[in-house]
Amino acid sequence: MHITMENIHKAFGANKVLEGVDFTLEPGEVHALMGENGAGKSTLMNILTGLFPQNEGKITIDGKQIQFKDSKEAERAGLAFIRQELNIWPQMTVLENLFIGREKRNAFGVLKEKEMKTLAEAIFSRLDISIPLDKEAGACSVGEQQMIEIAKALMLDAEVIIMDEPTAALTDREIEKLFKIMKELTASGVSLVYISHRMEEIFAICDRITVMRDGVSVATSFIKDTNFDEIVKQMVGRELEDRYPARNPKYGEVVMEVSGLTRKGVFEDISFSVKEGEILGVSGLMGAGRTEIMRAIFGLDGFDSGEVKIGGKPISIKNPACAANEGLAFITEDRKDEGLVLDFSIRENIALTNLKSFSPNGIVKNKDETAFVKLMVERLKIKTESQETPAGNLSGGNQQKVVIAKWVGTSPKVLIMDEPTRGIDVGAKREIYNLMNELTERGLAIIMVSSDLPEVLGMSDRILVIHEGKVSGELRSEEATQEKIMTFATGGN
Amino acid sequence: MKTGKLTALWGKFVPLLALIGLIVVVTVLNPAFIDPANIMNLLRQISINGLIAFGMTFVILTGGIDLSVGSILALTSALAAGMMVSGVDPIIAVIIGVILGAVFGAFNGLLIAKGKMAPFIVTLATMTIFRGLTLVYTEGKPITGLGDSYAFQLFGKGYFLGIPVPAVTMVIAFAALWFLLHKMSFGRKTYALGGNEKAALISGIKVDRVKVMIYSISGMMAALAGMILTSRLNSAQPTAGQAYEMDAIAAVVLGGTSLAGGKGRIAGTFIGVLIIGILNNGMNLLGISSFYQQVVKGVVILIAVLLDRKKS
Missing domain, CATH: 3.40.50.300 (P-loop containing nucleotide triphosphate hydrolases)
Structure with a gap:
């Protein structure tokens, strides 16, 4: 055609x-x-x-x-x-999904299961796909x-x-x-x-x-x-400088220490630490358990054993509210599903993590709120006419900046970023990288989970590689290469 | 951009315009409607549905539903009446009744938040449980002989500056809940929960606690309505409040709040309450049989929801 x-x-x-x-x-x-x-x-x-x-x-x-x-x-x-x-359709089988709206039927409207199966098998073998046809698509x-x-x-x-x-x-x-x-x-x-x-x-x-x-x-x-x-x-429409801005990290004290973190069947004996001013890249294949580890640290899912220390003191994390109180911040990989309330304005989204500071006695102080949001919008260069624009109307890059603003505003000690630049255009990516540098210069520690290898290499000071729920390697940025990371990520050494 | 704002504005005023239109129509058909005595009567009539619907607004804003409000009304009414009969000061009995309503609501909230069950199922079950407990406690018979405390009589039947006390109570409750929803961080959390529960949780909002409090508010408002009803009837009826949840939900929906949660306003609910109240009152004035009234109410709800769909 x-x-x-x-x-x-x-x-x-x-x-x-x-x-x-x-x-x-x-x-x-x-x-x-x-x-x-x-x-x-x-x-x-x-x-x-x-x-x-x-x-x-x-x-x-x-x-x-x-x-x-x-x-x-x-x-x-x-x-x-x-x-x-x-x-x-997640609740329907693979076969049902394949023929949805175009089911093969006989004259009485009864489905011709066999014919559909044969057709599906033919296509699957042509594509060299081996998914069971009766598997639930959601699985x-x-x-x-x-x-x-x-x-x-x-x-x-x-x-x-x-x-x-x-x-x-x-x-x-x-x-x-x-x-x-x-x-x-x-x-x-x-x-x-x-x-x-x-x-x-x-x-x-x-x-x-x-x-x-x-x-x-x-x-x-x-x-x-x-x-x-x-x-x-x-x-x-212009020359872009290097894809990744240069990093001149100055490390402070160890701010967070994770030791022996285990959730049966998901991740095991995860230990690492991160210093003030450092970006720790976390690499690994999809499904290796990287996101699950971060969710556990942030109190979203529980864990069976292990310990998280902030500033040398063990903390108990029952829920995200506790984690946030201890100075953790978490930018999830799915900004639409977990990061933003899409119907909320930019202002309401950014304020959501900071409600306590604008409403010391439960009553929201609108002036404080607007001033704070204005500051964050400027600092993160969020492109918008007004704070009142619904987050759902923003581009992907701007939405991600709103999610980051939510957490930067809480002045955290450790910022966990899961796939911080997924689905974002080159210009906005660069701005987010610059922001990461600016934050670490002020002493913030960043843990960056990313599937984008060049990004992990370009931005991390140290790289932790996860394979099947375990730490399979740790690399300093000078010695790291894509090949080395992939070797650890696939379980080689 | 501009047209989007206009639609939003239009959407905000549709319920209000419908209300004004309804008032005009009813007045033209029967001028007795705007007689001050009838207006006062109307305000008293709507106060019970109003109180329940205000609480229901919070629940529906989070994407939930509370079917148990009518049963909570009946149970707290029976318990308060029982206390009065056994000699407890009526004012104390009313206060305890309202607190018990909050406790029953919190029970709903705990099951929904901690038990991770659907609000519809939980409140459907507790609706039956609370109703059953009411029947057990009252042995199926009205509780009478509540004494003749002036203050308690005033609560349901009295006037304050010429306005029925239940209506005054409703307006005060509205003002308080409006403030809670639009000026306090609790309100912001309510909307956040309805808009995206996962994002709210990850933002460090204690989602479970907010849910428990919201169902507790709903239970408390139902109990407050129950106290007014008890005073008006000077008795507790075991079958009181049946199907009240439906009028409350209808008012919330008529007011433009989305059953999916996250969107809506309590002022809209107030308008919804007025619309339903005027429909009832107006059709009574016009001598329309109560059988037809039900049909009309249902049709109005369908049209309102349909308009809401068109808008979005």
Whole structure:
């Protein structure tokens, strides 16, 4: 299938989202679509797949001008869109998910289980997937759920598959598998649109790249003719300094010490410490137990044995309120689900962790609150017209800054950041890194859990590697390399 | 952006406009409606539903529900009446009754927070339990002979500056709860809990404690309504308060509070209470049979929720 989108314009009310985008897709290619959050990538793809019409511009498929009425029609024409939020019914089985809305039935409406099973098995074997068909989809890993979505798209005989951030939650092994499948698909003539923030992946798998900025397509180039710096320049519209700012750490006392922390079957004998002014990177494969360890330290889940000391004194952490009182702060990996109250304004979100200080006798002092939030908004460079903007209306990068502001405002001693820059554009990432440096210069200790290896290498002073719930290695930043980390992370030594 | 603000503003005023429209319609159909005596009568009628609905607003803002309010009303009414019969000073009995309501509510809250059970199930069960206890305690018969304490009579039947005391009580309770919800950190926590419980927990809010307190408030308001009813009837009825939870929930929903939690205002609930009260009062004035009244009330609730859907 050969697709051309020409001079596409789209506005929602007065808000111009797309202002002249050109995009082409050749049969059998992997075409990367890149740009900062809010550049208009998803809008462009939503227009292509018929979710809403463009205001201006034309779309042609194989030379014929088309305009899909809705996404069902686009689906029938062979365009599948796998969104970032997967369309999975967690309580239903894998098989039921595969055929949802398109069940095979006989004349009486009774389901033809056998036929569906055979079809599903055929697709799975083509994709080399081995998920039991009767498994509950909710029990599948995110990677497996992604595979289910791809299989669904293929069952529609999709000739174009659009993938929005497909690897955001996948393990390295799953990514490898996804890439293999992508290659097979393109070999059989399927075209793929690949939306991602991960530069390494784009260079690994894509043939061409279109960069978007502020609703305009900046450039389309062959991957082999371009490079990292050029793409970043196109994306942010300016030269970006190094990806990671230089760190000049000055360490103080050991501020937190964890010893022998164990929860049966999840993690075992976890011991580490972190100093004032230090960034401790925590690396490991997805599912190694990194997040679970942090949740236990913060009092969200219990643990069976072990001890956490702050400033040399053992602390009891029954719940997050206790942990926060002891000077811990926790920025979770899922900012929408666990970090923010999306209906709350920026002000209310930032104030949530600091209610006590504005309401000494239970009555909220609005002036103090507004002044404090103003300070935080400026300090974290949160881009907004007003404190009253609902958090749900902000871009990913700005949302993350609000979550960070919530906790920085409590003046913690130890800040735990779980995947601090996931799904955030390059410019906002850089700002968050600068902020981490600024915080550690003031003596804060940061524990950064991250699956992004370059980030772990670029920002950490020391790296702790977790493998299957145990500490498998510890590296100083000078000696660390991606290979060394991966060796520890996969259980080698 | 601007249109979004306008819709939000519009959404805020829809219940108020509906209320004004209703008042106009009822007045045109029967001018006796705006007779001061009828207005005072109306205020007294709505005070019981008002008190319960204000407490219910907190519960629904957290995404919960409290079906047990009618039974708590009956049980605390019976217990307070029992105390009065056995010679306890009526004022003390009323205070103890209200405290007991808070305790029964806290029991709901503990089961929901610590037992991690759905509010609907918990309060459905305690609704039956509290009702059953009421029947056991009263042996199914009304408790009468509460004495003739002037202060207690005043509570349900008296006037303060020409306004029925129950209505005054309702307005004071409204003011206090409005302050709690919109000016105190407790209110902020209530909204946070309804908006995103996980985020609230991780932000260091003692989610369980807030829940217990919210159900406790709901129980307390139900008991306060029970005390007013006891005074008005000068007796405790074992079947008092049946289906009161429905009118309270209806008022909260009519006032624009989302059953999913996180969104809504207690002022809206007040308007919802007025709408239901005027519907009842107006239809009585117009001589509409109570059978039809139920149909009309149901239809009004459906239309209100439908409008709310359209808005979002």
